[in-house]
Amino acid sequence: MSTDLIVGSLTARPGEKITGTCRFDVSGQPYELPVYLINGAGSGPTLVLTAGIHAAEYASIAAALELGQTLDPAGLNGQVIIVPVVNQPGFSARSIYVNPMDGVNLNRVFPGNPDGSPTEQIAAWLFNNVIRQADYYIDMHGGDLVEALVPFTLFPEVGQPELDMASLEMAQMFGIPYLVRKPGGFGSTFSAAAGAGIPALLVESGGQGRWPRESVTLLIDGVHRVMRRYGMTPGGPVEPVETVVLKNFLWLRSEHAGFWYPAVEVGQAVTRGQPLGEVRDVWGRCLQTAQSPADGRVLFLVTSLAMNAGDPLLSVGA
Numbered sequence: 441m442s443t444d445l446i447v448g449s450l451t452a453r454p455g456e457k458i459t460g461t462c463r464f465d466v467s468g469q470p471y472e473l474p475v476y477l478i479n480g481a482g483s484g485p486t487l488v489l490t491a492g493i494h495a496a497e498y499a500s501i502a503a504a505l506e507l508g509q510t511l512d513p514a515g516l517n518g519q520v521i522i523v524p525v526v527n528q529p530g531f532s533a534r535s536i537y538v539n540p541m542d543g544v545n546l547n548r549v550f551p552g553n554p555d556g557s558p559t560e561q562i563a564a565w566l567f568n569n570v571i572r573q574a575d576y577y578i579d580m581h582g583g584d585l586v587e588a589l590v591p592f593t594l595f596p597e598v599g600q601p602e603l604d605m606a607s608l609e610m611a612q613m614f615g616i617p618y619l620v621r622k623p624g625g626f627g628s629t630f631s632a633a634a635g636a637g638i639p640a641l642l643v644e645s646g647g648q649g650r651w652p653r654e655s656v657t658l659l660i661d662g663v664h665r666v667m668r669r670y671g672m673t674p675g676g677p678v679e680p681v682e683t684v685v686l687k688n689f690l691w692l693r694s695e696h697a698g699f700w701y702p703a704v705e706v707g708q709a710v711t712r713g714q715p716l717g718e719v720r721d722v723w724g725r726c727l728q729t730a731q732s733p734a735d736g737r738v739l740f741l742v743t744s745l746a747m748n749a750g751d752p753l754l755s756v757g758a
């Protein structure tokens with residue numbers, strides 16, 4: 441039987457689509473979060489989609505907006521909740537990585553803390569009011585303003601075989617060929633969701649502040665494939681896509697502030713020990729050579745010349 445879909449003060453009855461803004465306090469300041477509620481005429485699972493956890497990953501935000509604007513409750517079995525721009529202050533500031541309210545990366549603090557820093561409070565509100573309602577959860581990301589990437593899907597492993605298998609199966613269904621395993625149940629959106637028993641994914645497409653049609657379409661098609669697979673929309677079985685699971689997601693970080701000279705392209709196959717680029721000082725002296733920790737493929741690559749100590753340089757999926 442279909443039921444009302446409720447987020448904050450918004451309610452969508454079966455067969456209804458409701459759009460509106462949820463308001464809550466973050467450290468005493470009002471925080472406004474636009475939400476799409478699509479409550480299908482037929483019964484089925486609840487799918488939660490979020491984007492803009494990182495507010496300048498525009499292909500994912502564009503995909504979430506388009507899905508919110510086009511999904512039709514009439515032909516839908518089940519419920520879809522879409523939060524297209526979670527990090528509202530970051531979006532208007534065109535901020536990379538963090539929430540400018542406190543300089544914290546929202547995707548490191550889930551499931552959040554209602555008594556914590558502003559970013560922890562936002563995470564807690566989203567987790568308790570939105571993500572917890574999911575039978576399936578997909579968080580959409582991409583390369584940030586200063587990152588190029590090849591599309592890939594992260595799936596959580598929390599040590600519960602049935603749940604881990606459900607997340608992997610959803611990852612295989614989504615349609616992005618590279619899959620990366622992410623152990624642990626805290627910190628990021630999808631890991632925390634899995635920690636609460638919800639099959640979940642984090643999908644990455646686009647980057648460098650651009651949102652070309654193919655990057656947006658990849659995400660929209662993936663969501664439609666998942667919805668079809670779980671019987672939320674008609675169309676029957678989904679054509680499988682060939683996928684490869686990369687067991688390790690190895691990040692290299694800069695030890696110095698300076699200038700970053702990559703020696704590889706995003707997507708390039710690399711071997712263990714291969715020099716991947718140099719961080720140099722203003723006089724051209726090499727401060728750090730990034731070496732590949734394994735045989736694998738460059739999944740994302742920071743393309744900014746400016747580099748800060750502690751910032752990511754690139755990642756290798758192995």
Ligand SMILES: [Zn+2]
Binds near residue numbers: 494497581582
């Ligand atoms: Zn991101």
